[in-house]
Amino acid sequence: MTLRPSPLADTAPPHIRIDRLTFDYGGARPAVDALSFDIAKGEFIGLLGPSGCGKSTTLRMFAGLLAPTSGQIMIGGQDIVSRPPWERNLGLVFQSYALFPHMTVEQNVAFGLRLRKVSKEDQRARVAEALRAVRLESYGSRWPSELSGGQQQRVAIARAIVIEPEILLLDEPLSNLDARLRDEMRFEIRDIQTRTGITTLFVTHDQQEALTMCDRIAVMNAGRLEQIGTPTDVYDRAATPFVANFIGRANNLASRLSLVDGQPVLTCDGQTLPQPLPADVPENSATGNSVAAMVRPHAIRLRPPAPDQISGTVIRRVFVGSMIEIEIRLDGGQTLIAELRPNSPDAALAHLDARVTVDWLPSDMRLFAS
Amino acid sequence: MTRLLSILGRAYVIAIFGFIFLPMLIILVISFSADSYLSFPPSGWSLKWYSTVLGNATFMAGLKNSAIIALIVAVLSLLLGLPAAYALVRMEFPGRTLIRNLILAPLVLPAMMLGLGLLMVFTPAGLVATYPGLVLAHLVMTLPFSVRILQTTLSNLGTDLEEAAMTLGARPLQTFMQITLPRLMPGVIASSSIAAILSFDEIVLSLFIVGPRLQTLPVAIYRYVDERTDPMVAVLAVLLIAISLAIVLVVERSVGFAKAFGR
Numbered sequence: 001m002t003l004r005p006s007p008l009a010d011t012a013p014p015h016i017r018i019d020r021l022t023f024d025y026g027g028a029r030p031a032v033d034a035l036s037f038d039i040a041k042g043e044f045i046g047l048l049g050p051s052g053c054g055k056s057t058t059l060r061m062f063a064g065l066l067a068p069t070s071g072q073i074m075i076g077g078q079d080i081v082s083r084p085p086w087e088r089n090l091g092l093v094f095q096s097y098a099l100f101p102h103m104t105v106e107q108n109v110a111f112g113l114r115l116r117k118v119s120k121e122d123q124r125a126r127v128a129e130a131l132r133a134v135r136l137e138s139y140g141s142r143w144p145s146e147l148s149g150g151q152q153q154r155v156a157i158a159r160a161i162v163i164e165p166e167i168l169l170l171d172e173p174l175s176n177l178d179a180r181l182r183d184e185m186r187f188e189i190r191d192i193q194t195r196t197g198i199t200t201l202f203v204t205h206d207q208q209e210a211l212t213m214c215d216r217i218a219v220m221n222a223g224r225l226e227q228i229g230t231p232t233d234v235y236d237r238a239a240t241p242f243v244a245n246f247i248g249r250a251n252n253l254a255s256r257l258s259l260v261d262g263q264p265v266l267t268c269d270g271q272t273l274p275q276p277l278p279a280d281v282p283e284n285s286a287t288g289n290s291v292a293a294m295v296r297p298h299a300i301r302l303r304p305p306a307p308d309q310i311s312g313t314v315i316r317r318v319f320v321g322s323m324i325e326i327e328i329r330l331d332g333g334q335t336l337i338a339e340l341r342p343n344s345p346d347a348a349l350a351h352l353d354a355r356v357t358v359d360w361l362p363s364d365m366r367l368f369a370s
Numbered sequence: 371m372t373r374l375l376s377i378l379g380r381a382y383v384i385a386i387f388g389f390i391f392l393p394m395l396i397i398l399v400i401s402f403s404a405d406s407y408l409s410f411p412p413s414g415w416s417l418k419w420y421s422t423v424l425g426n427a428t429f430m431a432g433l434k435n436s437a438i439i440a441l442i443v444a445v446l447s448l449l450l451g452l453p454a455a456y457a458l459v460r461m462e463f464p465g466r467t468l469i470r471n472l473i474l475a476p477l478v479l480p481a482m483m484l485g486l487g488l489l490m491v492f493t494p495a496g497l498v499a500t501y502p503g504l505v506l507a508h509l510v511m512t513l514p515f516s517v518r519i520l521q522t523t524l525s526n527l528g529t530d531l532e533e534a535a536m537t538l539g540a541r542p543l544q545t546f547m548q549i550t551l552p553r554l555m556p557g558v559i560a561s562s563s564i565a566a567i568l569s570f571d572e573i574v575l576s577l578f579i580v581g582p583r584l585q586t587l588p589v590a591i592y593r594y595v596d597e598r599t600d601p602m603v604a605v606l607a608v609l610l611i612a613i614s615l616a617i618v619l620v621v622e623r624s625v626g627f628a629k630a631f632g633r
Binding site: 063064065084085086087088089090091092094096098100101102111112115116159160163 | 537
């Protein structure tokens with residue numbers, strides 16, 4: 001196996017560094033393919049992607065429950081890949097919570113401390129502190145089966161943070177909770193993390209969770225890292241078409257790049273897209289090349305029909321409460337979804353079968369070479 | 371129409387149960403007989419046959435042997451069956467599926483054939499009419515059950531709890547003792563109890579391997595019935611049923627049979 005050069009900066013070691021981490025069980029492609037990124041101390045990182053993208057595999061390699069085919073996981077400059085799970089000092093919160101049903105809440109939380117031979121008094125103090133951190137201080141003597149899903153979740157977090165782990169690993173922790181509780185726990189988990197300052201890796205397939213909770217999001221697809229950045233980065237400045245379409249809704253217009261009077265111009269089936277083009281026209285998109293133009297539905301504005309500008313017919317109009325969602329069939333045959341504010345001038349234009357010209361700010365458009 | 375069917379259905383079930391349990395009921399009644407021969411209904415009532423059985427040296431020796439063997443078989447079935455079940459559920463190795471599917475095979479073989487085979491091996495080895503010989507023979511019958519039951523319990527357990535324990539710092543042995551084993555208790559009780567019952571009631575294999583020096587209770591009863599029939603036989607049958615029933619109740623109370631056997 002040939003090692004690709006590491007894409008990571010060669011400076012002082014960060015708190016945690018994943019370097020070309022690969023897991024290949026012999027399928028058509030590696031489940032995790034040369035994954036590399038750094039995590040700073042105290043950071044809350046989301047590992048986001050569709051199911052089968054390799055995010056859970058990555059988490060299990062972190063925890064030592066799977067051995068990587070190659071690559072490194074460095075904590076404080078030391079590779080932990082060869083260490084068994086019980087020597088890694090990581091806190092893992094399972095999707096199923098995995099509380100020990102034959103132990104009380106207190107015994108569950110104390111489990112890791114007991115194995116570390118912490119004295120009885122210190123155990124009691126630290127367990128009490130951890131339970132206070134998850135607001136379950138009066139539940140110590142209960143059995144896991146007597147707790148609600150959200151409470152079990154918090155016990156699982158207390159059990160993981162009480163050992164003061166190098167990193168807290170959360171595996172889809174919200175997916176077994178009902179919708180209302182999920183919103184509550186989202187803030188609860190972020191709040192606990194902020195107070196304890198424990199570096200956290202949060203695996204989820206839910207872009208909403210990732211956007212609202214994380215300092216940075218690593219978007220994975222088919223075993224590869226597509227982009228890592230702040231929620232604003234990945235939402236507004238998607239690096240790849242996959243990221244653009246996975247996070248939030250997106251319209252993708254197949255367009256063609258050409259030069260008019262020395263200026264780059266994009267056309268979609270012969271109609272001109274709003275000008276000027278964003279500064280970062282894909283490097284390798286020579287004139288005549290096809291380009292995918294991505295615009296979010298909420299960025300689209302409607303104008304009265306204008307010649308040569310990109311125009312179409314409203315073919316669907318749905319009122320969804322906070323907004324009106326319309327679908328426009330462009331004259332070239334491609335369709336666009338737009339989200340309009342009710343009672344806005346745009347919405348007034350958008351009655352069924354109306355002809356409209358669509359417009360957006362150049363900064364709201366992302367271009368990808370295709 | 372539906373009503374008629376449901377009445378017929380119920381009558382059918384009652385008939386089946388009667389077919390199974392009436393003989394036992396008759397035996398129970400006869401065990402309290404005052405007669406000196408088997409007759410139903412008895413002409414008088416007494417407990418004299420119970421005291422006869424308790425005073426019979428052959429039967430008491432057989433009871434003692436059977437109890438000791440059943441206990442050892444139960445323990446060994448667990449100690450040998452648990453690692454086998456663990457390997458079959460948790461480890462990857464070539465031939466795993468084959469062994470999983472063949473694990474119940476000894477139960478399909480005619481017991482007569484097994485008994486003959488065991489006798490031919492045990493005679494030169496000097497194991498006939500010894501405790502080790504009988505224990506080994508009974509293990510052939512009980513191990514498949516034990517492994518199967520423990521396998522089911524283990525796979526229902528999943529791996530999350532064990533993985534959680536390991537990430538919290540538990541070494542494999544600590545994980546097994548503190549997490550896996552306590553969660554396995556229902557399967558442990560069920561498999562040991564069933565091994566004990568099977569061993570205690572076993573007769574076909576035992577017949578090949580017992581001798582004048584050492585015989586089990588079922589073999590003693592079998593030999594006695596061969597020569598004579600009096601209410602003492604009924605008393606012995608009641609004793610056997612009572613002991614098996616007691617063990618079954620233990621299992622039912624702790625886990626439930628359906629759950630212990632799984633799919």
